[in-house]
Amino acid sequence: MTVADVSFDVPLPHPFSYRVPAGWALVAGQRVVAPLGRANRTGVVIALREQADDPRLKPLLRVLEPRPVLDTEGLALARWVAEQSLSSLGGTLAALLPPVASLPRGEAGAARERAALEGGRPRAARSLVEGAAAPPRPALLVGTGRETRLLERIGAGPALVIVPDLDAAARWAPRLARAGRVVRLDSGVEDAERAAAWAALRSGTAALAIGTRSALLAPLPPGATLALVDEHEAAHKPPGPPRLHSRDVVLERATRERLRALLTSATPSVEMWWRADSGRAELSAAEPGAWPVTQVADTRGILRREPLTPSLARALRETLGAGRRVLLLVSRLASALACDECGAILRCPDCAIALAYARAARTLTCRVCARTTPLPDVCPGCRGRRLSPFGWGAERVEHAVRRRFPGARVARYDPEATRGARADAQRRAASEAQVVIGTRGALRLFGPGALGLAGFVAPDQLLRIPDFRAGERLFALVWAAAERVVRGGALILQSQSPDHYVLDAAVRQDLPAFYRHELKFRGELGYPPFRRLAVITVGAKSAADMRRRADDVAAALGADRELTVYPPAPDRRDRARRIVVKGRDDLSVRLTAALAEFRAPRARGLAIVGVEVDPVEWPT
DNA sequence: AGCACGCCGACT
């Protein structure tokens, strides 16, 4: 009998086997409905095989679509993604497939017949036809006009453009539409439209498609272009499956299927820059475009009670006078409260992190456990009476700016302010304000050239975050702000370390200078792109159990001499242990081998909570 | 992940 191995969206490493009813012409890559446990669930056929009759196997119930959503290559790529990220194939597939198209009633049977007719046709002896031609080198498009250059290279397609989020999908669709019919694969459109888009790409009715990471496996004809917009964006690797950065999937797919990969970014990831630097990608740069008048204002010794240096205050006044808009960027770190007598920062007694100081409400709030207390009169440590704010959160800066510029329309735009009931009002106020004080997310309010002045109040706070990508992230942020400043406008960076290479490279609009420094530092400390990282989280019921299990896992990893294993460190408010591992290109394979005994289904007791390969956000 | 089965506390 014929048996189908079916992968479901369950966190299990293995597929389930079913009997294929006689007369079905099923192929791998088709979605089917089959009984699993007590329910009927949708899964993907990942393999078909002949074997002796086994009465224990249940039959498949029905085929969902006339044709496979994935061809053999797509299936193989999904398997690669799952292996690389140490996650289940079923979950990975579920995240990389379009919604199921709802067939009009009565067509289901017909669909099955069509499947029999055309489903089995393998989509390519493609690589044979094209022989051993080397796959085109990926191109990295940086600098001014990179998006126009991307559109030029794409032409009328065939091409699939992957963008970081739904907003970007909505923005890109009309731009792409100037060259031909564009279909959308992102969840910003109805399910039926997404499903139809996938089908249109496969049949060739549409040659241009746009989507987010869920579209990474959408069908493309030979010779097509696979584009990734804003390659450096963390949104290309959000939590959840597929647990790889879209960049890695794009590059791998392009190599396997000989597609042309095009990636754009104002400030590429260090990984991608290194790839171009070492000749494994073409760097398409441009003559430097307009850049704001940029200045680093030294804040050493003068920023305790006043967030604006004379330079920034003057620029603010002039910009407002010229009728242009101002964005003051604050780090997402809120202000804290410090004791002037003993020097301590007030911390949450439970979580040990600095309490966030809310000036207007006169409260202290813990960001982890949400405990809120009224402002104390004295320092809990030394009973000192002089408590003063420390660090420049949005609220404190807003207060200072209002005091200094009483006539200006000032609005705050940060995650705090744009949450809850007043969110809409706040957003509207920010879109009309002359001075916006906000975090990174506030950049979305401004298009290119929309700002007269961008000012970074205390970017040092972002550099102090214990994450090896802190510099890269600040550089990207400064650059993104600079690109939004109008020709002749100003960019002011306040800092206690005015010579820092991140600031220096941004001031001089010198992309290579930043990467030179950054690569040197990454190389010396063994960080990506020179080593790969993974974070393994271990949990257990009791503290002692957790410690023992974490030590066991660390020991198993350490037995592989190719891996560098760091000692288990407290995580999740000390409810888990975190083990950082460094390895080489084969990190995933080695992790899979070393962790096998802990990840086995029968290894009960919730030993391993999570494995995160190539983390983008450092866990704090 | 669901969703069962399976043994110990506060309720009509």
Place this chain on the structure above:
DNA sequence: GTCGGCGTGCTC
């Protein structure tokens, strides 16, 4: 005497 807590185990 039951309803229900979520610990443990299975799903072809």
